[in-house]
Amino acid sequence: MKIKLEVPNAVLRRLPRYYCEINEMSNNGVVRTSSEILATRMGLAASQVRQDLSYFGEFGLKGYGYNIYELKRGLGRIIGVYRPSILIVVGVGHLGHALLQNFNFYQEGFLIDAAFDVSAEIVGTKVNEIDVLSLDALDDYCRENHPTVAVLTVPRSVAQETADRLVAQGVRGLWNFTGVALRLPDSVFVENVRFSDSLLMLRYRITKHDEDLRRQQLRMQEQRRKESLK
Amino acid sequence: MKIKLEVPNAVLRRLPRYYCEINEMSNNGVVRTSSEILATRMGLAASQVRQDLSYFGEFGLKGYGYNIYELKRGLGRIIGVYRPSILIVVGVGHLGHALLQNFNFYQEGFLIDAAFDVSAEIVGTKVNEIDVLSLDALDDYCRENHPTVAVLTVPRSVAQETADRLVAQGVRGLWNFTGVALRLPDSVFVENVRFSDSLLMLRYRITKHDEDLRRQQLRMQEQRRKESLK
Numbered sequence: 138m139k140i141k142l143e144v145p146n147a148v149l150r151r152l153p154r155y156y157c158e159i160n161e162m163s164n165n166g167v168v169r170t171s172s173e174i175l176a177t178r179m180g181l182a183a184s185q186v187r188q189d190l191s192y193f194g195e196f197g198l199k200g201y202g203y204n205i206y207e208l209k210r211g212l213g214r215i216i217g218v219y220r221p222s223i224l225i226v227v228g229v230g231h232l233g234h235a236l237l238q239n240f241n242f243y244q245e246g247f248l249i250d251a252a253f254d255v256s257a258e259i260v261g262t263k264v265n266e267i268d269v270l271s272l273d274a275l276d277d278y279c280r281e282n283h284p285t286v287a288v289l290t291v292p293r294s295v296a297q298e299t300a301d302r303l304v305a306q307g308v309r310g311l312w313n314f315t316g317v318a319l320r321l322p323d324s325v326f327v328e329n330v331r332f333s334d335s336l337l338m339l340r341y342r343i344t345k346h347d348e349d350l351r352r353q354q355l356r357m358q359e360q361r362r363k364e365s366l367k
Numbered sequence: 368m369k370i371k372l373e374v375p376n377a378v379l380r381r382l383p384r385y386y387c388e389i390n391e392m393s394n395n396g397v398v399r400t401s402s403e404i405l406a407t408r409m410g411l412a413a414s415q416v417r418q419d420l421s422y423f424g425e426f427g428l429k430g431y432g433y434n435i436y437e438l439k440r441g442l443g444r445i446i447g448v449y450r451p452s453i454l455i456v457v458g459v460g461h462l463g464h465a466l467l468q469n470f471n472f473y474q475e476g477f478l479i480d481a482a483f484d485v486s487a488e489i490v491g492t493k494v495n496e497i498d499v500l501s502l503d504a505l506d507d508y509c510r511e512n513h514p515t516v517a518v519l520t521v522p523r524s525v526a527q528e529t530a531d532r533l534v535a536q537g538v539r540g541l542w543n544f545t546g547v548a549l550r551l552p553d554s555v556f557v558e559n560v561r562f563s564d565s566l567l568m569l570r571y572r573i574t575k576h577d578e579d580l581r582r583q584q585l586r587m588q589e590q591r592r593k594e595s596l597k
Contacts, residue, residue: 178548344450
């Protein structure tokens with residue numbers, strides 16, 4: 138299956154969301170779905186879902202809908218989850234720990250067997266079967282295992298230098314949780330995880346709702362006032 | 368300042384990103400910026416930035432650009448960060464702990480003085496000056512303090528029941544880190560934090576890059592083969 142060349146960026150950004158939803162349905166034993174069901178789950182129009190998926194391949198049959206297994210395999214192949222490459226976690230504070238404990242890296246196409254930290258208390262322990270190694274061992278580990286992606290969960294103050302060191306060791310992608318805008322060569326892929334965005338969106342939606350309510354109340358007061366003057 | 372009524376959803380989704388970027392610039396002492404600079408930071412076209420910001424108010428002057436202070440105040444007011452409301456964190460495992468320790472809730476328009484957990488080891492302690500209370504005390508706390516938003520960092524298995532309990536106590540927004548698709552009344556605002564999306568995007572970008580490279584190599588081999596046949 139080949140991905141068409143010119144997929145708009147907005148559609149591409151939705152690719153992981155589609156994969157997650159379909160994966161979850163698949164895990165729940167669903168075998169068949171429709172653009173309407175997917176649309177509801179994604180918060181999109183059904184026509185948008187059909188258009189989006191058509192960019193990624195010949196999925197779906199009129200009157201049948203989508204076969205979950207085919208869709209999962211097709212999108213998974215485009216994303217590359219069936220060719221797992223090696224990932225490491227750098228920084229095992231609370232956030233790194235939470236990711237090691239709860240996140241299913243394998244499902245996203247990554248193998249992990251090591252995490253790195255500087256704290257003597259945690260180096261030498263295991264979290265969820267994964268060895269926590271000393272940061273001193275990072276370069277040796279990279280030379281031997283060639284990790285493709287590093288999860289960056291170190292403190293802000295050492296984010297840039299740690300990223301530089303990882304890139305020098307051949308790491309090609311960074312999943313950056315530090316909140317620092319890293320300066321890196323163009324050849325390195327970075328995804329910045331920004332928690333703030335969604336909390337600000339929540340804040341905005343509540344503010345907007347309150348204001349709409351207040352405006353409505355003012356309009357009703359005004360109307361009552363006018364009526365009482367009649 | 369009034370927000371125009373029909374802001375497209377895609378523009379609205381970028382509002383928090385704009386606010387974060389501008390806030391960071393402001394924290395770094397920047398007083399003036401341009402649509403070009405913002406565009407680079409946001410990964411957008413400068414024309415898109417000008418159009419986006421025009422939805423939110425009369426920002427920017429031709430030949431001057433944008434005054435950071437005005438932009439921050441204007442967008443902040445629309446989001447509602449200057450009318451802080453109360454937020455609580457429910458679930459102080461590693462992830463809850465990481466958020467309490469590192470996240471600047473006040474900057475996003477929220478006041479926090481309490482977090483909740485069931486573990487006897489952590490109840491009664493403080494994380495970053497914030498009291499960790501027993502989950503048994505949740506209902507009393509809500510009746511007295513009327514929190515607007517709850518950060519949900521409990522285990523998946525109790526996500527729905529905890530959300531139901533929070534909603535019954537009048538919480539109006541949930542920042543959901545549990546990965547569970549919560550079933551809640553329409554009147555409750557939910558923002559689901561999905562780590563996976565950005566890691567899958569990273570996976571995809573690396574896969575795509577490798578495939579492009581491989582195709583290019585095949586093309587070059589083919590060309591060399593043809594040339595050698597001449």
